Amino acid sequence: xxxxxxxxxxxxxxxxxxxxxxxxxxxxxxxxxxxxxxxxxxxxxxxxxxxxxxxxxxxxxxxxxxxxxxxxxxxxxxxxxxxxxxxxxxxxxxxxxxxxxxxxxxxxxx
Numbered sequence: 001x002x003x004x005x006x007x008x009x010x011x012x013x014x015x016x017x018x019x020x021x022x023x024x025x026x027x028x029x030x031x032x033x034x035x036x037x038x039x040x041x042x043x044x045x046x047x048x049x050x051x052x053x054x055x056x057x058x059x060x061x062x063x064x065x066x067x068x069x070x071x072x073x074x075x076x077x078x079x080x081x082x083x084x085x086x087x088x089x090x091x092x093x094x095x096x097x098x099x100x101x102x103x104x105x106x107x108x109x110x
Contacts (some may be wrong), residue, residue, distance in 0.1 A: 001060060001067070003009045003052035006042050012076045012099045015041035016052040017102075019072035027053050027067045027105065037102055042102060045072065062107060070106035 008015075018041040022030035027049065034046040049069065056062045077098035083091040 001054035015074045048103045068108045071104040073102040
């Protein structure tokens, strides 16, 4: 029971910080934590968690009350390379990082 979101326009480092908060929680508790977390990665992880939950209940027919968030894997995607103008005609590189987010659910006690 897993779901993947690729090429999400959030930094992997910031996403991992939010992901640590929901590992080991029940799905309902994890959704509540993410819903009230004011960071952009929380919304991304929330959508992936919701998709994994739907996959588990629809495709595998698992009882929704026994599901827990087993793992949240955040890998680096390709970075968008941009330039920012600086003083005296110079430019500096800007890397707009992307993430691949995977949420894995398992059956267990809440």
